[in-house]
Amino acid sequence: MKANLAQLLAQASADHSHLCPRQVLGVRIGLAGAAVLGLEAPRRDKRLLVILETDGCFADGVEAATGCAAGHRTLRIEDYGKIAATFVDVQTEDALRVAPRLDVRQRAYAYAPDETRHYFAQLRAYRVMPDEELLTIQPVQLAQPVAEIVSRPGVRVNCASCGEEIINEREVIADGQALCRSCAHGGYYASTILLPAPLVEAQYAWASLDT
Ligand SMILES: [Zn+2]
């Protein structure tokens, strides 16, 4: 497992200038989640679905360990700002949530006794701590059926309000009409102005001159 861990850590940090404790936790949590479900990892198929509770360095570690990725539709983010992830076997619908133990930072010092700098103590310790010292693993029930979370790719419908196409069954039905989530509930953006296309292109030209 050690060589495997080193390879995965190298892969997780390949696009970064650093290897940090959160990437190590991501790799360890990814390996543990797949192993407890009895699934080999990293994998190329869609049997394992990972739901992350934050983005950033932790996500890089989990991706390297599991092979799951947003582009494969095998990884999604529910952004709670927490270092934790749920691993779902989409065949059996078994789901496990894996997180660091609450006192993991204190426990780390025992595994790097001669390191006084917190960051480097964690970086070293998280590589070698046994799973039971490092992690909590809890079986969970998902709030939505797995089939709904995964959804059927290729399904398309147009929003009855804005007219934009909605894919992957993400529409909301209200009064018998299919709406996008933004029109149905309000979204993450607000705009009352629709720029004409030539103006948008001009802005992109400016942006690319700057960089
Ligand atoms: Zn980092």
Ligand SMILES: [Zn+2]
């Ligand atoms: Zn809409």
